[in-house]
Amino acid sequence: MCGGRGTRLGSRVEKPLVEVCGTPMVDRVLDALAASRVASDGGEVYAVVSPDTPATREHLRGRDCTVVDAPGEGYVDDLGYALERVETPVVTVVADLPLLAPEIVNRVLDEATRPDRHGDSVTVCVPAAVKRALGASVDTSFESEGIELVPTGLNVVGGSDDHLYRSHDVRLSVNVNRPADHRLAEELCD
Template sequence: MCGGRGTRLGGEREKPLVAVAGTPMIDRVCDALAGSRVDGVYAAVSPHAPATRAHLRDAAPAVNVVGTPGDGYVADLTAALDRVGRPALTVAADLPLLAPEPVDRVLAAADGDASLVVAVPVSLKRRLGVSDDATVADGDRPLAPTGLNVVAGTDDDIYVSDDPRLAVNVNRPTDLWVAEALS
């Protein structure tokens, strides 16, 4: 999923093209997926991210670009899933520390019938100093979605990870600073 404008980052670049340690986030995510056991990579790009579309065409020709309407995450995800089918592993382009190992662990945990929401403890995000805008409940422990999910059926299971590479979503300048420091 790489249709973001990056307005909360306050810069001029589209969010997927914001560099972490000199490499655009979208390239870092595509590299992690290429090193995993994922069978194909599709990039869902909205009209709000024309430079990202051009970048992928030039820098990542093996990535299949899927156009989305740009009407928000849910609408764009639905449009992308209509094109690629289910089950599908979805990844937000703002997860620049993603690596093949956690991707493979999530794929191994997926059972094929239920969707899998991947979350980290909110306490981990706070310890790292990154934003924790959304939370889900898991008993008495607050969790934050990571932007990595398996979308299959209508039922949702939660997969909890303590891997810091899944805890850093770059939404604000402070998140970018943390990603730079950890990369």
């Protein structure tokens, strides 16, 4: 998902093209997917852009992915638009998760393919306390089993039941939404 305007970030470039450690965030996410089982299992990678990200669309011409032009009506609507055009189950990930790594994607795939999951969806979350301890922004949270959780933007969309996968991996705690998040990602990237 790389169609957001990134107004909170205040960058001069489109949000997916903001660099973290010298590499555009969208490329960092695509590289993690390419090195994960998503690619090695023969999965296709789709990049969902919008009218708000024409430079990102152009940038993706050189990448091994299929570009989907969503209407740009917001994350949820654009995600729904994209999901209508692919087969499930599908891994979804936001472009502003620049510390994503192949082993994280593989762990989530393992969770999604557990025999007791029956092809259901998996929402990956981190405790809000982990994000706050790092100094990462918390925009949306909810409580589960007495713990405040924050969606990471990495999910598996499958069947109708949704399971939560809680991770304490700090790399999933940094969504680059604001300048402070960008600085944090720069500090933590390898």
